[in-house]
Amino acid sequence: QQRPVSMEAYWMPFSANRQYKAAPRLLVRAEGMYYHDVDDRPILDAAAGLWCCNAGHARPRIVQAIQQQAATLDFAPPFQMGSPLPFVLAQRLAALAPAPLNHVFFSNSGSEAVDTAMKIVLAYHRLRGQGQRTRFIGREKAYHGVGFGGLSIGGLPNNRKDAGPLLAGSDFLRHTLDLSRNAFSRGLPRHGAELAEDLERLIALHDASTIAAVFVEPIAGSGGVILPAPGYLQRLREICDQHGIVLVFDEVITGFGRVGNAFAAQRFGVTPDLMTLAKGLTNGAVPMGATLVSDAVHAAFMQGPPGAIELFHGYTYSGHPLACAAALATLDTYAEEHLFERAIELGDYWQSALHSLRGLPHVIDIRNFGLIGAVELAPRKDAPGARGYEVFERCFRDGSLLVRCTGDVIALSPPLIIDKAQIDRIVEILGDMINATG
Numbered sequence: 001q002q003r004p005v006s007m008e009a010y011w012m013p014f015s016a017n018r019q020y021k022a023a024p025r026l027l028v029r030a031e032g033m034y035y036h037d038v039d040d041r042p043i044l045d046a047a048a049g050l051w052c053c054n055a056g057h058a059r060p061r062i063v064q065a066i067q068q069q070a071a072t073l074d075f076a077p078p079f080q081m082g083s084p085l086p087f088v089l090a091q092r093l094a095a096l097a098p099a100p101l102n103h104v105f106f107s108n109s110g111s112e113a114v115d116t117a118m119k120i121v122l123a124y125h126r127l128r129g130q131g132q133r134t135r136f137i138g139r140e141k142a143y144h145g146v147g148f149g150g151l152s153i154g155g156l157p158n159n160r161k162d163a164g165p166l167l168a169g170s171d172f173l174r175h176t177l178d179l180s181r182n183a184f185s186r187g188l189p190r191h192g193a194e195l196a197e198d199l200e201r202l203i204a205l206h207d208a209s210t211i212a213a214v215f216v217e218p219i220a221g222s223g224g225v226i227l228p229a230p231g232y233l234q235r236l237r238e239i240c241d242q243h244g245i246v247l248v249f250d251e252v253i254t255g256f257g258r259v260g261n262a263f264a265a266q267r268f269g270v271t272p273d274l275m276t277l278a279k280g281l282t283n284g285a286v287p288m289g290a291t292l293v294s295d296a297v298h299a300a301f302m303q304g305p306p307g308a309i310e311l312f313h314g315y316t317y318s319g320h321p322l323a324c325a326a327a328l329a330t331l332d333t334y335a336e337e338h339l340f341e342r343a344i345e346l347g348d349y350w351q352s353a354l355h356s357l358r359g360l361p362h363v364i365d366i367r368n369f370g371l372i373g374a375v376e377l378a379p380r381k382d383a384p385g386a387r388g389y390e391v392f393e394r395c396f397r398d399g400s401l402l403v404r405c406t407g408d409v410i411a412l413s414p415p416l417i418i419d420k421a422q423i424d425r426i427v428e429i430l431g432d433m434i435n436a437t438g
Ligand code: PMP
Pocket: 108, 109, 110, 111, 112, 114, 143, 144, 145, 146, 217, 221, 222, 250, 251, 252, 253, 278, 279
């Protein structure tokens, strides 16, 4: 006989902002563009779950791949062993990525992919006799997960609150992102190329030879869908090259077609030294993260003097067969349905639809790029974030629409299979719910 336990046995993920204690919204089924809740209410998914289900839900090819793999080889220990699948998947991923990113380290989440990248960067510098490079530069408003590494470089102070002490022995600097709004500019913001100068100032202040890496989300997602000004990422690349600093793109959100190429690196024409991935890698169906590493960084590990580095790294589930099978089927689906091109094909329509919300009460900015977007609302004076949360709640309960809210920013990242009628529906519901919000 089992003893009775409360619903609180499941300690749900929570945020620093604990003022909203709504009952969980239970989703029990999903297909294509829709979730269904416990009452079998269809809910249009304008968030790809949590920026991950880029091919839509329950795609038969992915489902079958997972089922077959579970029945064939459920697990293989990854240390000096494994199934053939991660070898195949690593090659497929490298082939999709910009040229020198030819090596892939698998993990289980975006947070682990980021921690892995940080470990690799530190060891890389030590291997090259530059062990003094222990400082990391992240950006304001950046989200890099909840591991101690990702939290330490992240730029959302609320997430770090009461989570410390964070990583010791390193120093974490924050590159200011000019958060002044794009003021309804369509596509990339016109101003802001000067943003990179702040990075230069930071480097000058802290001695470039002590800095290990700069971590950047090409588009900051969880921080509120903040778009890079043209030339900004190029400038970061130049500055890092000039000072021997490793540049890492966190493409956990921007990867896999969100901005019209496999990765934002290609769309913006800037190649980082490392790239972190998760979410869309398996279409959200199975947990998986990946850290892509350039030839140069990888070579330092391979060519270092014997015994020069004793770095131990790897997860029990690195390259898990189920995750690999899901990822391979996901990549097949993206390719067959040309989903990476959708964000370009639909980009103009998406932009016009979102910008039709201009002029609604409280709307102070609208941002879009590819198939990502944001509607920013004016914060209530006494309760920043409350208005965004109210719209998010209304969308779900009254409008059957799943969006994300990060503070007062309503973030949108629909599955790439979305059609124009569904874009119209998203905008219609969102508009109604914004109008209904005080
Ligand atoms: N990096 C970025 C850019 C993310 O958006 C996220 C998750 N939202 C993470 C890392 C962390 O990923 P996970 O939640 O899978 O650990």
